[in-house]
Amino acid sequence: MNEDIGPVLRRVYGRRRGKPLNAARQQLMDRLLPRLLLPVEEGDANLDPRMWFGPGVRQVWFEIGFGKGEHLAWQAQNHPDVGIIGCEPYETGVAGLLSEVSARNLQNVRIWTDDAALLLAALRPGSISRAFLLFPDPWPKARHHKRRFVSPDRLDILSRALADGAEFRAATDHEDYGEWILRHMADRDDFEWLAERPGDWRGRTTDWPQTRYEAKALARGAKPLYLRYRRGARGAGPAGGD
Numbered sequence: 001m002n003e004d005i006g007p008v009l010r011r012v013y014g015r016r017r018g019k020p021l022n023a024a025r026q027q028l029m030d031r032l033l034p035r036l037l038l039p040v041e042e043g044d045a046n047l048d049p050r051m052w053f054g055p056g057v058r059q060v061w062f063e064i065g066f067g068k069g070e071h072l073a074w075q076a077q078n079h080p081d082v083g084i085i086g087c088e089p090y091e092t093g094v095a096g097l098l099s100e101v102s103a104r105n106l107q108n109v110r111i112w113t114d115d116a117a118l119l120l121a122a123l124r125p126g127s128i129s130r131a132f133l134l135f136p137d138p139w140p141k142a143r144h145h146k147r148r149f150v151s152p153d154r155l156d157i158l159s160r161a162l163a164d165g166a167e168f169r170a171a172t173d174h175e176d177y178g179e180w181i182l183r184h185m186a187d188r189d190d191f192e193w194l195a196e197r198p199g200d201w202r203g204r205t206t207d208w209p210q211t212r213y214e215a216k217a218l219a220r221g222a223k224p225l226y227l228r229y230r231r232g233a234r235g236a237g238p239a240g241g242d
């Protein structure tokens, strides 16, 4: 895979604002969000994300499109020695995560309110130890498939930011997007699918809590795909691929 990713164009297609926030959530947006927002500027390409966390943080994880933030907050609470960066352009979602951060007094969460790919591209190569893409917008119409987060250029950007051996978790309840993700990942030589038996993609591991979107999908009778990949070692043969 090519680590020279070139200029990255902003691609955020979903809505950014919902109903007006209630007073408590607006206060969190005004007072807490500025303390957690990441100071990244155009042209940054080699930022070490550990500098944004306290000295006890030994690795940094990354969630793309955290929705209302339940999964991210669970991971942060259960892994206090990990710094977690969450990306979500939807204001109501950001306020939801802030409410979790405040209620659980989480110290190890940082937030990016724009396209996750812009931030990934600003990070030092190999600086993220785990990434999550849970129930991304499926964009079912063929003419919208180019909006899907899983695409060759975005996977290049993600792969560059991931450390050797880092895990990438993806899930979807959308059959066509599931096949799309499997196909795009199978085309790459920098990721190895960790599944050994059907149970591995039919269910979550115990360190993978349910998301809000997933709960709604399950209630409809959907059967999501849960995918775990390992980022191959750089320059280490077929899985390395640089």
Ligand SMILES: C[S@@+](CC[C@H](N)C(=O)[O-])C[C@H]1O[C@@H](n2cnc3c(N)ncnc32)[C@H](O)[C@@H]1O
Residues within 6 Å of the ligand: 011, 012, 013, 014, 015, 064, 065, 066, 067, 068, 087, 088, 089, 090, 093, 114, 115, 116, 117, 133, 134, 135, 136, 137, 149, 211, 212, 213, 214
């Ligand atoms: C279907 S929702 C799923 C939310 C959550 N992961 C869950 O499972 O409940 C997809 C989320 O991805 C966010 N999103 C879309 N494009 C994004 C991008 N380029 N970077 C970061 N987040 C994005 C959307 O705002 C939306 O909240």
